Every structure is written in structure tokens, then in C-alpha cells.
Amino acid sequence: MPSNECNLFCFHLILLLFLHCSSSFISHALDSETDRLSLLSFKDELTDDPLDVMSSWNDSVRFCEWRGITCSSRRARVTMLSLPFQKLGGTLSPAIANLTFLRAIDLRGNVFRGPIPAEIGRLFRLRSLLLMENSFGGEIPANLSQCTQLEIINLNFNSLIGKIPTELSRLPNLVALHISANQLTGGIPPVLGNISTLLNLSIAQNYLGGTIPDNLGQLVNLQFLQVGSNNLSGTVPLSVFNLSRISIFGVAFNRLVGSLPSSIGTSLPNLKQLLIGVNGFSGNIPSSLSNISSLQIIDLPDNQFVGRVPSDFGRIANLQRVNVGRNLLGRGDSDPLDFINSLINCSKFEMLGIDNNHFSGPLPDKIANLSTNVNRLLLGGNQIPSTIGNLTKLFELRLDGNTLDTNIPSSLANCQQLQLLNLSDNDLSGPVPIQIFTLSSLTVTFNLARNFLSGTLPLDVGNFVNLKELDLSDNELSGSIPHSLGRCLSLEHVYLQCNSLNGSIPSSLSSLKGLQDLDLSRNNLTGSTYLSFCKIFFLQYLNLSYNQFQGQVPKNGAFANRSAVSLVGNGDLCGGSIELELSPCSVPTDPVGRNKSYLKVVITAVSGVFGSAGMLYIAISCILKRSRARSSLAFPSSDWNSNFSYRELEKATSGFSSDNLVGTGSFALVYKGLQSQDRRPIAVKVLKIQEKGTSKIYMAECEALSNIRHRNLVKVLGCCSDVDSAGRDFKAIVLDFMPNGSLEQWLHPEERNVNAVNDLNIFQRLSIAIDVASALEYLHYYCHIPIAHCDVKPGNVLLDDDLCAHLSDFGLAKFLRNRVMYVDKLKAVQLEYEDQLDMLLQV
Incomplete structure (x- = not known):
């Protein structure tokens, strides 16, 4: 070939190579730009970003370096979007479907809402879709079946509705399908049994209904099955009990019936957790369960099992929990509790529940030799041995509703991690060991109700500083209520009724700000109810009936709600609200000698506005009627x-x-x-x-x-x-939140740069004046320690939906513990209120 022809050929070849490379470069650049714009569209749909995650999504760095983004090294295309637990909120943009190289989406643990875009079905390279723990709604997109590479779908804990799409059965590589804790309906599609690759199937906590399809028995690789809490009925197909690779078998909280196969120990050799509680299973508990060396949890409560608990569970070295409570076990058995002896061989054992069956006779002594890891004992129909205190890691002990007829052993005080102790409804007698009151770990319940316990409540009861419920009712306790009970600031429910307690109610109970229920009825308590409850305004239930209380009853707090209080059987009480139907007090027992001073201030000011006594009477009557209507509401x-x-x-x-x-x-x-x-x-x-x-x-x-x-x-x-x-x-x-803002904004909208509002009419102004007067009257005369607000002004009077006034901003408030300071300060506050009232009533 001549040299000039050779040169021309080489030039054309180089030109073609250049054009090809340029075309490829331009194509890659355009694809990368598409990914960048798609990510920005994702960002634009976000409405919440409290952790400022999106701050890195800007043009100062390449999008492949943005937080949560992973790109391929060769093409600079997005392959992973991973932003879990970042508190991101908003909707998921359909533009995400333009990230065509995406293999994984991980947005779990955020607050996304709205539907899952059907466009995700275009991501044919997608392998993992993790959207659990959000607020997604709508239906599961059937288009997901087009993502043929999908291996994991996790949509747990959302608000998805509709049916499980049958199209999901077409996914040839699906390994895990998790759609629990949604609002799905329409039953379990039998076609799910066609997903031969499936290892994990979790569809619990929905509203599916129907039965468990026999087709699920075709999932020979299945290791995790969770279909609990779905209102399922019928029986579990035998084919499902033959899925030999299953380790988690969960069908609890349904309406399933039938019995467990006697061969379950052979057919499910890899089982770790058997979760079938709250159903209608019957028959015997198969003894073959003890052949499953991997078994950790046997959870069978709330069924209708009969007969014995297998006595060789001790062969299961990894066993941690056995719960067979609320069945029909133990009836007619000469030694129904001997299985407990074998459990001492289980070094990892943590929980035993056998309550509410038909067990009888004493507990085996060897119960004290159970693993020191035991933290919950739910027992029934037994006698409590003193050695139970050896189980030092117990945090829950329930022995209620049995026939225990001994003293409470002081060794229970060794259980220094105990949070709940319930020994109610037994025949226990004698005093409560003082050592029990050292259990400051008790946070949930200390319940000894309905026994025959005697003695007094010691000052040590004040150690229960974190306890929420104290129930010692229906016993034979005597003595006074210790003032130290006021140190138990977490108490919400106190039941001491039906004992022989005497003395007065300690004023320290007014420190229990969270107290909701208090029952002291049917004791021998005396004294006044006035000061004891003047600071507890949010009791939902107060029963002081059948004692010897006397004196004036408050009108505020729980006493203002007739349905919340009972005072019958106290003949010397008087006053209170009309609904309590008590006799009026013959001599005023006003603790500080008030004389309706603030209402007088209002009436005096109003008299200058209305010309006639008749009009004044009508105005005041209307406002007081409204005020009384409000007063009848529960606090x-x-x-x-x-x-x-x-x-x-x-x-x-x-x-x-x-x-x-x-x-x-x-x-x-x-x-x-x-x-x-x-x-x-x-x-x-x-x-x-x-x-x-x-x-x-x-x-x-x-x-x-x-x-x-x-x-x-x-x-x-x-x-x-x-x-x-x-x-x-x-x-x-x-x-x-007070939606109508402050009184200042209504009186002077132009000074506050707010939109002008409708003028307050005279009746609304009067109502606000009386509301503020009521608040001040309460602060000055009804608090345990009087309080001077010290900053009463329109800007600190806030109005709700009904223009009811609420006094706010107590940053300058003073506690008036000194009598001289009390009188002088209240005079100053009243003069200040009169000045503000004059301005309010100017029309």
C-alpha cells in the first residue's frame, strides 16, 4: 500500500476510534447526570431532615460522595442508596426508578409516608429493598415482581393495606419476604408456596384471616415462618410441620386448633423457637420435643393442652424459656411438677411459666437450683419455698391466685433486680418482712392484695421511689400511713382499702404529682381531707369512704368530679361541690379568710360600664353561669x-x-x-x-x-x-398550645404585627376577667403554699379555642411562705389586676 494511502487509512481509523470513545464518554456523562438529577428529586420530596443529612448533597462534591450514596467504580453510576435511621420524612420520589444501576435501597427506620412508588419495578438490577419502620401507606406494588433480581423485601412496620400481591410469587431469586406489622387483608396467597428459594417468610401482625395454605409445605428451604396475629383459623397443615429446616415456627395469637404431631421432635430437628401461644391447640405436649437439641423457647400459653409437661426437657441444653401457662395441664397427675427437677440441667434457662393450670402440691426443692439467669417465674397452685431467694436475677415473680398459706420469706429481698412482685389472692399471713421494703428495684407492681397479712407499714416503704403501683388492699394491716410514702414520687396507683389503718392522711401525699388512683376506703382513718389533697388536682379516682374523716371537703381537684370521688360513710364531712350532696359547713373554714375579693373587683369594674343594676345582673349572671359550667369539668x-x-x-x-x-x-x-x-x-x-x-x-x-x-x-x-x-x-x-394567642394580641394587634382580629365584645371581656380572677384566687388562697404571679399582664393571658383565658409565664412567681410577705404581695397583685381590668373593660 502506498504511503499516502496508508496515512489516510490510519487517519480514518483514529477518527473512528475517537468518535467511538467520545460517544461512549458522552453517554456515560449523560447517564451520570441522570443519576444526579434523580437524587436531587429524591431530596426535593423530603420534608423532614432534623439530623441535616442532606447538607452534603450539594454541588461542592461529586454526587457519588454524597452521604448514603455508593457508586460503581467504572461507570460512576449509583448502586446503593443507604440512609437508615436518619429521621428523614416526606414521600419517596418516583424518580428513584431512574437510578437504573441501583442494587440496594435501605431507608429503614425513617418517617417516610405516602405510597411505595410502583416505578420501583423498573429497577431490574435491584436485589435488596429495605423500607421497614416507616409510615408508608397504600398497597404493595405488584410491579415489584419485575425486579427479577430481588432477594430481600422488608416492609415490616408500616401502614400498608390491601392484599399480598400474588405476582410476588414470580420472583425467582426471592430469599426473604417480610411484610409484618401492616394492615394487610385477604388471606395468605397459596401461590407463595411456589417461591422455592424462600428462606424467611414473615407476614405476622396483619388482618389476613383465612387459613394456612397447604402449599406453604412446598417451601422446603424455609427456615423462618412467622404468621402470628392474623386472625387465622383452622389447623396447621401437616406438610408445614414437615419443613425440616425451620428454626423459628411462629403462629401465635390466632384461632388455630388441632394438636401438635407426636413426631414434631423428628420432623423439625432444627427448631429453635416454637411460638404457638393464644390459640386453641389441644391434646398433649409431645415428649419428642426433648429430642430437639437446638430448642431455645417453648411458648405454648393460652391453649387447651392437657396431661403432663414432659419430664425430660432437661436434655435440651440450650433451653431458655418454657411457658405453658393458662392451659389445662396437671389435672389428675400424682407428681405434676417433677419436670422442674430436670430443668436444673439447663444452664441458660431464664423463664418458667406454669400459672393458671391444674397443678397441685409443693414446688420441688430443686427449683432453687435453677440457672441463676432465671428472671421470670410465673407459678400457680404451689407453696412458695424460702429458697426462692437464691434466684437473684429474678425481675418478675407472679404467684397470684394460688393457695399459698405460709409467711412471705424474707429471702425474697435477695432478688435485688425484682421489678414486679405479685403475691395477691392467696392465704399468706403474718407481717410483711421489713427486708422486702428494701427492694428499691421494684418499678412496676408490688401487689400483696387479698391475703391475711398483718402488722404495720414501716417507714421503709419510702424506698419504693420508682414504683408505679402499690396494692396492699384487703389484708389486716394496722397503724398509720407512713409519711415516707410521699417520697415514692413515681406512684400512679395506691390501693390500701379494707385494712385497719388509723390516724390521718399524711400531707406528704400531696407530693405524689402523678397519682391517678387512690383508695383508702374501709379503714379507721381520721382527720381532715382538706390540706391533704389541696395540691393533687388530677386524681382520676379517689375513694375515702367508710372512715372517720371530718371537716370541710374541697371543691377543687378530684372533688370537683362527682364520678371520680366517693365519700360515703364519713358522717362528719361537710361542704364540697353540690354533686357530693354533703351538708353545708356551719362555720366557714376558709384557711386564709378570703372574701371573694377578686370577684368583687370584677363586679365593681363592671358597674362602671353598665348603667343599670338590671343590665349588670344579667351580665354577671351570664358570665358566672359559663364559669360554673367550666368548673364542672374534670381537671x-x-x-x-x-x-x-x-x-x-x-x-x-x-x-x-x-x-x-x-x-x-x-x-x-x-x-x-x-x-x-x-x-x-x-x-x-x-x-x-x-x-x-x-x-x-x-x-x-x-x-x-x-x-x-x-x-x-x-x-x-x-x-x-x-x-x-x-x-x-x-x-x-x-x-x-393556645390557638387564639394572647390577650395582648386581641387588644393591640397593630403593636404586635399580627393581622387584626375581631374586637372582643363586652361579654367575652367579662368572661376573660372572671377567668383571670379565678386563676389568681386559686393561686392566692387554694395552693398549699400561696403563689404570687408577679407578672399579670395581657401578654401572659392566653386564650384557647373557646376564648377561655389561661394565665401563663410563672418565671417571676414567688412562693409566699412568710405571712407578712403574703399580705403585702397580695395587695400589690390585686392593685395590679385592677389596673389591667380597667384596660380590658374599655370598649
Whole structure:
């Protein structure tokens, strides 16, 4: 070939190679740009990003370096989107389907809502789809069946509805299908039995109904089966009991019937957990279960099993839990509890439940030799041996509803991790060992009700500082109620009725701010009920009947709700609300000699507005009628003991967004928020920590608000003392949100840069005046220690939906413990209120 022709050929060859490479380069560049734009579309659909995850998704770095993104090294295409547990909220953009090289999507543990885009079905390379623990709704897209490489689908804990798509049975590589804890219906599709590759099938906690299809017996590789809590009926197909590779077998909380195959120990040799409680299974518990060396949990409660518990469970070295409670076991057996002796060979054993069967006779002595890991004993029809105290890791002991007829052994005090102790409904006698009252670990229940226990309650009962329920009712206890009970600040339920207790109610009980139920009926208690309950305004149930109480009954707190209180059988009580139907008190027993001073102030001011006595009478009558209607409402329960974290409040206010800022002051900013559990509107008052004196104001407000409850005071939901995301001190008080803002905004909208609102008419102004008067009257005369607000002004009077007024902002409040200070300060407050009232009533 001549040289010039050779040169021309080489030129053309080089040109072709260049064009090919350029075309390939341009194609790759366009594909990469498509991925970048798709990710930005994903970002645009987010509405919540409290952890600022998306801050790295910007043009300062390549998208392959954005947080949560993994790309292929050769093509720079997105292969993984992984942002688990980042608190991201919003909807999932359909543009995600343009990430055609995507192999894994992991968005679990966020707050995504809306439907799962059907466009995901275009991701033919997708192998793993993890969307559990979100709020996705709608149906499961049938298009997922087009993702033929899918191996794992996990949609647990969402709000998905509709049927399980039968199209999923076409996925040739599916290994795990997890769609539990949704709202799915329509039964279990038999075609799921065609997914021969399936290892894990979890469809529990739905509303599927129907029966378990025999086709599931075709899943010969299945290792995990969980179909519990689905309202399933019928029997479990024998073919399913023959799936020899199953390790987790869960069908609990259904309506299944039938018996367990006697050969189960052979047909399920790899079983680790047998979970079939709360059904209608019957027959005997197969003894072949002891052949399964891998077995860890045997959970069969709430069925109709009969006969014996196999006595050779001790051969199962890894056994951790046996629960056969609430069956029909033990009837007619000469030695029904001998199986417990074999369990001492199980070194990992943690829990035994045999309650509510037909067991009888004494517990074997060897129960004390069970593994020291035992933390729960649910026993029935036995006699408690003193050696049970050897089980030092117990955190739950239930022996209620049996025939125990001995003393309570003091050795129970050795169980220093005990959180729940229930020995009620037995024949126990003698005093409660004082050592038991040293169990400060008790947090849930201490229940000795309906026995024959005697003696007194020691001061040591104050050690139960974290206990929620104390029930010693229906015994033969005597002596007084210890004042130390007031140290148990977590108590919510106290039942001491039907004993022989005497003396007065200790005033320290007023410290129990979370108390909801208190029953002291049918004792020999004396004294007054007035001061004992003047600070407990949120009791839902109070029974003081059949004692010897005397004197005036309060009208506030639980006493204001007739359905919440019982006082019968106390002949010397008087006063109280009309609904209690008690005799009027012959001599006023006002503790500080008040004389309706604030109402007089209001009437005097109104008389200057209305020209005639008739009009004045009509106005006051209308307002008082409305006020009395409000008074009949039960006082709201308090959640003061529940502390909020910075993260909770940050989420509730969308990161303390300026859009949610509803008020500012010298020492605080107030944001509107929504509680995550019930979407309840709240007001979050964030203290300006950097301002001098803020900490003192915070402590003063917390002290005041934790001691007061009244319908015309802003309701406190809790407080927060934490650090923010930057590690700085953070303090806030969480209040009920008042949708109509402050009285200041209604009186002077132009000064607050808010939209003008309708003028308040004279009756609304009168109503607000009486509301504030009621709040001040309560603070000054009905609190255990009188409180002066010290900052009564329109800006601190907040209005709810009905324009009912609520006094707020107690940062400058004073506790008036000194009598001289008390009188002088109240005079000053009354003069201040008169000045504010004049301005309010100017029309």
C-alpha cells in the first residue's frame, strides 16, 4: 500500500476510534447526570431532615460522595442508596426508578409516608429493598415482581393495606419476604408456596384471616415462618410441620386448633423457637420435643393442652424459656411438677411459666437450683419455698391466685433486680418482712392484695421511689400511713382499702404529682381531707369512704368530679361541690379568710360600664353561669413527670423552624409543635440560656408549675433539661398550645404585627376577667403554699379555642411562705389586676 494511502487509512481509523470513545464518554456523562438529577428529586420530596443529612448533597462534591450514596467504580453510576435511621420524612420520589444501576435501597427506620412508588419495578438490577419502620401507606406494588433480581423485601412496620400481591410469587431469586406489622387483608396467597428459594417468610401482625395454605409445605428451604396475629383459623397443615429446616415456627395469637404431631421432635430437628401461644391447640405436649437439641423457647400459653409437661426437657441444653401457662395441664397427675427437677440441667434457662393450670402440691426443692439467669417465674397452685431467694436475677415473680398459706420469706429481698412482685389472692399471713421494703428495684407492681397479712407499714416503704403501683388492699394491716410514702414520687396507683389503718392522711401525699388512683376506703382513718389533697388536682379516682374523716371537703381537684370521688360513710364531712350532696359547713373554714375579693373587683369594674343594676345582673349572671359550667369539668390529668428530650422537641417543631415561632420574650422563645405520638399541638418555651438570670427563672417556673393545676392556668405537659445537637445546654418547658394567642394580641394587634382580629365584645371581656380572677384566687388562697404571679399582664393571658383565658409565664412567681410577705404581695397583685381590668373593660 502506498504511503499516502496508508496515512489516510490510519487517519480514518483514529477518527473512528475517537468518535467511538467520545460517544461512549458522552453517554456515560449523560447517564451520570441522570443519576444526579434523580437524587436531587429524591431530596426535593423530603420534608423532614432534623439530623441535616442532606447538607452534603450539594454541588461542592461529586454526587457519588454524597452521604448514603455508593457508586460503581467504572461507570460512576449509583448502586446503593443507604440512609437508615436518619429521621428523614416526606414521600419517596418516583424518580428513584431512574437510578437504573441501583442494587440496594435501605431507608429503614425513617418517617417516610405516602405510597411505595410502583416505578420501583423498573429497577431490574435491584436485589435488596429495605423500607421497614416507616409510615408508608397504600398497597404493595405488584410491579415489584419485575425486579427479577430481588432477594430481600422488608416492609415490616408500616401502614400498608390491601392484599399480598400474588405476582410476588414470580420472583425467582426471592430469599426473604417480610411484610409484618401492616394492615394487610385477604388471606395468605397459596401461590407463595411456589417461591422455592424462600428462606424467611414473615407476614405476622396483619388482618389476613383465612387459613394456612397447604402449599406453604412446598417451601422446603424455609427456615423462618412467622404468621402470628392474623386472625387465622383452622389447623396447621401437616406438610408445614414437615419443613425440616425451620428454626423459628411462629403462629401465635390466632384461632388455630388441632394438636401438635407426636413426631414434631423428628420432623423439625432444627427448631429453635416454637411460638404457638393464644390459640386453641389441644391434646398433649409431645415428649419428642426433648429430642430437639437446638430448642431455645417453648411458648405454648393460652391453649387447651392437657396431661403432663414432659419430664425430660432437661436434655435440651440450650433451653431458655418454657411457658405453658393458662392451659389445662396437671389435672389428675400424682407428681405434676417433677419436670422442674430436670430443668436444673439447663444452664441458660431464664423463664418458667406454669400459672393458671391444674397443678397441685409443693414446688420441688430443686427449683432453687435453677440457672441463676432465671428472671421470670410465673407459678400457680404451689407453696412458695424460702429458697426462692437464691434466684437473684429474678425481675418478675407472679404467684397470684394460688393457695399459698405460709409467711412471705424474707429471702425474697435477695432478688435485688425484682421489678414486679405479685403475691395477691392467696392465704399468706403474718407481717410483711421489713427486708422486702428494701427492694428499691421494684418499678412496676408490688401487689400483696387479698391475703391475711398483718402488722404495720414501716417507714421503709419510702424506698419504693420508682414504683408505679402499690396494692396492699384487703389484708389486716394496722397503724398509720407512713409519711415516707410521699417520697415514692413515681406512684400512679395506691390501693390500701379494707385494712385497719388509723390516724390521718399524711400531707406528704400531696407530693405524689402523678397519682391517678387512690383508695383508702374501709379503714379507721381520721382527720381532715382538706390540706391533704389541696395540691393533687388530677386524681382520676379517689375513694375515702367508710372512715372517720371530718371537716370541710374541697371543691377543687378530684372533688370537683362527682364520678371520680366517693365519700360515703364519713358522717362528719361537710361542704364540697353540690354533686357530693354533703351538708353545708356551719362555720366557714376558709384557711386564709378570703372574701371573694377578686370577684368583687370584677363586679365593681363592671358597674362602671353598665348603667343599670338590671343590665349588670344579667351580665354577671351570664358570665358566672359559663364559669360554673367550666368548673364542672374534670381537671385535666398531668403528664408533668414525663421529661422531653431535645430530639423530641426538635422534631416536634421541625427543627425549631422560624415558621413555628409564635412568641418572643426577654428570656425565652415560644414555638408551636406537634407531638409525634398523637399529633397534639404543643407550645415549646425555649429558654435563652445565655441571658443572665435565665436559669433562676427556669427553676422558679418549674417549681411553680409542678405544684399547681387549675382550668384557668396553662396546662404543663413536661420539661426538658438536655443538650442540643451542638452540645450546648438546652432548657425548655412544654405547654398546652393556645390557638387564639394572647390577650395582648386581641387588644393591640397593630403593636404586635399580627393581622387584626375581631374586637372582643363586652361579654367575652367579662368572661376573660372572671377567668383571670379565678386563676389568681386559686393561686392566692387554694395552693398549699400561696403563689404570687408577679407578672399579670395581657401578654401572659392566653386564650384557647373557646376564648377561655389561661394565665401563663410563672418565671417571676414567688412562693409566699412568710405571712407578712403574703399580705403585702397580695395587695400589690390585686392593685395590679385592677389596673389591667380597667384596660380590658374599655370598649
